[in-house]
Amino acid sequence: MDFQTRSMRLNNARRKVTNYLVSGLSILATIIVIVPLIAILFYLIYKGASSLNLAFFTHIPAPVGEEGGGMANSIVGSGIILLLASLMGVPIGIAAGVYLAEFGRGKALATAVRFTADVLNGVPSIVMGISIYSLIVIQQKHFSALAGGVALGIMMIPTITRTTEEMLATVPHAIREAALGLGVPKWRTAISVSLRTASPGIITGCMLAFARVAGETAPLLFTAFGNQFWSLKLNEPIAALPLQIYVYAISPYDEWHRLAWAGALVLIVMIMVSVTLVRIVANRGVLKGGS
């Protein structure tokens, strides 16, 4: 065997070993990632489920040292804040998405809006919190549910804009042209044809944005602030589930830790159910209108 053949064989063996080595490493990486992530999920479910009871949903927090108590006010408070946020974020987000997909095709302005939305998506939520604090809370001189809703609403806009645009882009041009060919005005085409055809995807996008802000704590710290009592007024500090979990998690009391786990489970279940449900409904086509 001459030198060249031998070195080629050696080289081939080396290449094979590298191939197996890298494949093994990537499988190992996946296991290293997946196992702890499943562990986190199961630990959450285990701790949360063992701490959850009916009082959690019906009672307000008990004073320090007393057993029991729940987070009824936080659940309702989160609902109010999220409703306010959706009222603000969903229409603006969808409208901006409609502009990008229906009116802005190929325009430099649309590219700039798209890019800014993506960048805005990456702005830390705590920055959003102190901006709204600086704008609303300092003016009003007190924390309020309204400020919390505005902070979360702004955070919803970029996500909804981008998903709406992406969904509208999947609507075939032929459908729009058919509507326009019948003499339907452009605004009517956008609403009744494009938006309606893309509605499953757009609703999914809204739910994803909703789920994302539902767990946000940092923007609420200095806007909604939290409240140990019942409060439904938009003009007063209001309790929120993620805030309450944070306060209880860093507290020194076992009873509060138990409630924090229960709260985390409720929050996760709410987020995951909404995300999964929308996916299923969208896939089954129940929401499919128009087309």
Add this chain to the structure above:
Amino acid sequence: MLSTVAAAVTPAAAPQAGNAAASPIRDFLSRRGSGRLADASFAAIMLVCALSIFAIVLFILSILIVRSHLSLAQFGWSFFTRSAWDPVSGDFGALPFIFGTLATSFLALLMAVPLALGVAIFLTELCPQPLRAPISFLTELLAAIPSVVYGLWAVFVLIPLVRDVIGPFLVKFFGWTTLFDGTNFGVGLLTASIILAIMILPIISSLTRDIMTAVPNSQREAVLALGATRWEMIRIGVLRNSRIGIVGAIMLGLGRALGETMAVTMVIGNHPNISKSLFAPANTLASVIAGEFSEATSDIYLSALIEIGLALFLVTIVVNAIARLMVWAVTRNAPARVQ
């Protein structure tokens, strides 16, 4: 193209509308002209909503500058190079927090990037088809878990783990590097970096997977046809083609790590401290705002915290902008995907 179709239709429709016929279609077409004002106002409303995204960014920037002017005026640029943080005497410098943010983000990337790349390679190139969907669904589910829940988990599971298992192990084998000196309370830079790594992993791996999927199969086939092994195919055919996008994905993870607040606040120990030891409690730009904002009693204290927020805003904007451009460069022509 659409507008030309519309324009072609309108003149044809107009003369027909003159014949007053009972046909509902003709009736409808005759009222077509009234859409013009509606069209213009609809387009204007959509445009205003789109422009509001610019307005939000400008508003955040201006309000943060206005509210931090006290601190901007008093400390100037030296705010970012001084390590004093003394609320009592009103002397503030952001260096400890910049150090904390950079150290935790760097360590988190160090841990997360190789693993995320491994997962992405596994999912796109090696994974058997039936496993692909569940694993990607799981990683995306984990990206949806709120920061405060990761923080809760870290407080009760990760802190004891670092204190009793990981810490002693590192001291035993890597104690000579002096990176693990000092008492290990379980809270500090190391714990914060680990939880950050766990949180940014799903983001980096799912983006990288998208980018690698966007590489056309002909590239893979061409490399394989030259007699390459699978790894050589991945390295030459896939990774080389998508490297800009992968760097972008890593930078998006970095952007997330820089601004991550709740989980970090809960485990970092919240102490303005520049120490070589990874066990030392520290503070990041985001966590100092979360931890001290409600205690800020004097105007200059509040102003200094808002200036930290301003710095965080500008840094994440720049990091995200660069990252987005890189990801766009690779995936622009790939099919759209709901995140």
